[in-house]
Amino acid sequence: MDPTLKWSPSNPGGVRCGVLDHNIAVFGKGESGYAGVPLDNVGIEYGRKALLAGRLTPAKFVDVNARIGGLDKTTFGAAPGRTSADPQALRNAYRSGYMAIGNTxxxxxxxxxxxxxxxxxxxxxxxxxxxxxxxxxxxxxxxxxxxxxxxxxxxxxxxxxxxxxxxxxxxxxxxxxxxxxxxxxxxxxxxxxxxxxxxxxxxxxxxxGTDCPLLTRFYDSPTNVAGEGPRNDVLKCQLKPLRREDYPGVTFTDAQWATLQATFPTGVCDWSKPGVEGDPDRALAHLRGRSRRPRARPGARRGAVRGRARAARRVDRPAARPSRRAVGADRAREGARLGRRAPCRRARARRARPTRRVVPVPDPARPADRRAAASPAPRRAGQHRERDRPLGRRRGRPGRRRHRARAARALTPRAPAAAPRALPEA
Known part of the structure; x- marks a missing residue:
C-alpha cells in the first residue's frame, strides 16, 4: 500500500487498517473520532493470582500495575494511563454478538x-x-x-x-x-x-479427550491471572473498593499501599459480578430459541408493542438519513390526513418536466407514407397522432431525429402566398 494513503498522525485523512476500524459499523465512533474501542483495563490487578500464590512479590506486583498503562485510542499504541472503553462501543460489542458470551x-x-x-x-x-x-x-x-x-x-x-x-x-x-x-x-x-x-x-x-500437553499447551489470559473466571467474557469490570483484607497472606508497606491507591483511585475489579453492559438477557436476544419480545398489555395496540420490541433489539448507532421511500410515505400520509391524494412518482416527474410535441411529416418519397395516405388505418380510441414525450427521457439518438424532421420540412412544398387584396377606390 502506498504510504501516502495510509493513516498516520501527520496524515489524518489516510486509510486506517486496524481491526477495530474494520468494525466501525458495529462499534460506531468513539471519543477519538475514529472507531470506538470496547476494551478496558481500569481496575484490573495484573498478576493478582501469582501474588496470592507467592510467585510474585508485593513490590513487583505494585510496580507492574503502576506502570502497565493502556492503549492509545487514536494510534493504538501504548499509553501511560489506563484505557476506558467507549460506552457505545462496549454496549454494541455485547448486543451485536462481537463478544459471544454463550447465550446463543x-x-x-x-x-x-x-x-x-x-x-x-x-x-x-x-x-x-x-x-x-x-x-x-x-x-x-x-x-x-x-x-x-x-x-x-x-x-x-x-x-x-x-x-x-x-x-x-x-x-x-x-x-x-x-x-x-x-x-x-x-x-x-x-x-x-x-x-x-x-x-x-x-x-x-x-x-x-482434550488433555494433550505434548501437542498443545493452554495458558491463562492476563485477566484470568488478575482474577477473572475461565469464561473470559468481561470487557469492562465492575469495581469495588481497594482493601487490605482482600490480600490474605500478603503484606504491603505504607509506600506500596499508597502507590496502589494512586493506581486504582476508583477501585479494583469485582469479578464476582457480570461485566458492564454484559447482560445476557440483552445480548442477541432476537436469535435465541425463546422470544424476548415484550408481551402486549390488555388493550395495547399491536404497533406499539412491535415498536418496543424493535427498540429492545436495536443496536445503538448514529442516526441515519431517511430514505426517499420513507419521505414519500410521510408525504402521502400527510396528504391523506388533509384530504388530498398524493400523485405517484411518475406523475410528479412528468408534471415537473417540459414536453415537446413531435408531429411526423409525411414524405411522398417513402413507400410506407404513400400506402398510409392511400388507406389510412382507423385510429383506436385514445390514440393520438402527436407523441408527447418528456425532453429528459427521449429514446434513441435525438440528433438524427432532429435532422430528419428538418430535411422533411425542407422537401415539403409550401403553398403560394395569397395576392394582396386591392383597396376600394375612393
Whole structure:
C-alpha cells in the first residue's frame, strides 16, 4: 500500500487498517473520532493470582500495575494511563454478538482444530473459554468438538477438509430432525457418536479427550491471572473498593499501599459480578430459541408493542438519513390526513418536466407514407397522432431525429402566398 494513503498522525485523512476500524459499523465512533474501542483495563490487578500464590512479590506486583498503562485510542499504541472503553462501543460489542458470551452458542455446532501456538496472535485459552461459556448456559459443551495435532496452529494438514465433511454430516442430521426439541437440544442430540474430542500424534496414534500437553499447551489470559473466571467474557469490570483484607497472606508497606491507591483511585475489579453492559438477557436476544419480545398489555395496540420490541433489539448507532421511500410515505400520509391524494412518482416527474410535441411529416418519397395516405388505418380510441414525450427521457439518438424532421420540412412544398387584396377606390 502506498504510504501516502495510509493513516498516520501527520496524515489524518489516510486509510486506517486496524481491526477495530474494520468494525466501525458495529462499534460506531468513539471519543477519538475514529472507531470506538470496547476494551478496558481500569481496575484490573495484573498478576493478582501469582501474588496470592507467592510467585510474585508485593513490590513487583505494585510496580507492574503502576506502570502497565493502556492503549492509545487514536494510534493504538501504548499509553501511560489506563484505557476506558467507549460506552457505545462496549454496549454494541455485547448486543451485536462481537463478544459471544454463550447465550446463543449452543444453537450452532462447532468443530475446532488447533496445534501448538507460541508466537502468533491465535492464543489457546479461547478454546477452554468457549467450553466454559457453553457450560454456563447449556450445562454442557457437547456442541463443541476440539481436535488437536502436532502441526503448529492447524493441528494436522488433513483437519480442514475432514472438518468440512464432518460438520456437513452433523448439520444434515440436525436438519432431518423434525422433533419438537429446541435448536440447542437438536445440535447435541444429533452429533455423530464417532465425532469426539481427539488428539492425533504425528505417528498416527489417536487419543480421546482434550488433555494433550505434548501437542498443545493452554495458558491463562492476563485477566484470568488478575482474577477473572475461565469464561473470559468481561470487557469492562465492575469495581469495588481497594482493601487490605482482600490480600490474605500478603503484606504491603505504607509506600506500596499508597502507590496502589494512586493506581486504582476508583477501585479494583469485582469479578464476582457480570461485566458492564454484559447482560445476557440483552445480548442477541432476537436469535435465541425463546422470544424476548415484550408481551402486549390488555388493550395495547399491536404497533406499539412491535415498536418496543424493535427498540429492545436495536443496536445503538448514529442516526441515519431517511430514505426517499420513507419521505414519500410521510408525504402521502400527510396528504391523506388533509384530504388530498398524493400523485405517484411518475406523475410528479412528468408534471415537473417540459414536453415537446413531435408531429411526423409525411414524405411522398417513402413507400410506407404513400400506402398510409392511400388507406389510412382507423385510429383506436385514445390514440393520438402527436407523441408527447418528456425532453429528459427521449429514446434513441435525438440528433438524427432532429435532422430528419428538418430535411422533411425542407422537401415539403409550401403553398403560394395569397395576392394582396386591392383597396376600394375612393
Amino acid at each position: 452458542l449452543g444453537q450452532t455446532p462447532h468443530i475446532e482444530y488447533r496445534g501448538s501456538n507460541e508466537v502468533t496472535a491465535h492464543v489457546t485459552y479461547p478454546s477452554l473459554a468457549l467450553n466454559a461459556r457453553l457450560d454456563r448456559f447449556e450445562g454442557t459443551h457437547a456442541s463443541h468438538v476440539l481436535w488437536q495435532g502436532p502441526v503448529p496452529l492447524i493441528g494436522n494438514i488433513t483437519f480442514p477438509n475432514r472438518s468440512v465433511l464432518e460438520i456437513d454430516r452433523w448439520i444434515a442430521r440436525i436438519q432431518d430432525d423434525r422433533s419438537g426439541r429446541t435448536q440447542a437440544e437438536k445440535v447435541r442430540a444429533n452429533r455423530p457418536a464417532d465425532l469426539t474430542d481427539r488428539c492425533e500424534l504425528a505417528t498416527g496414534l489417536e487419543q480421546q
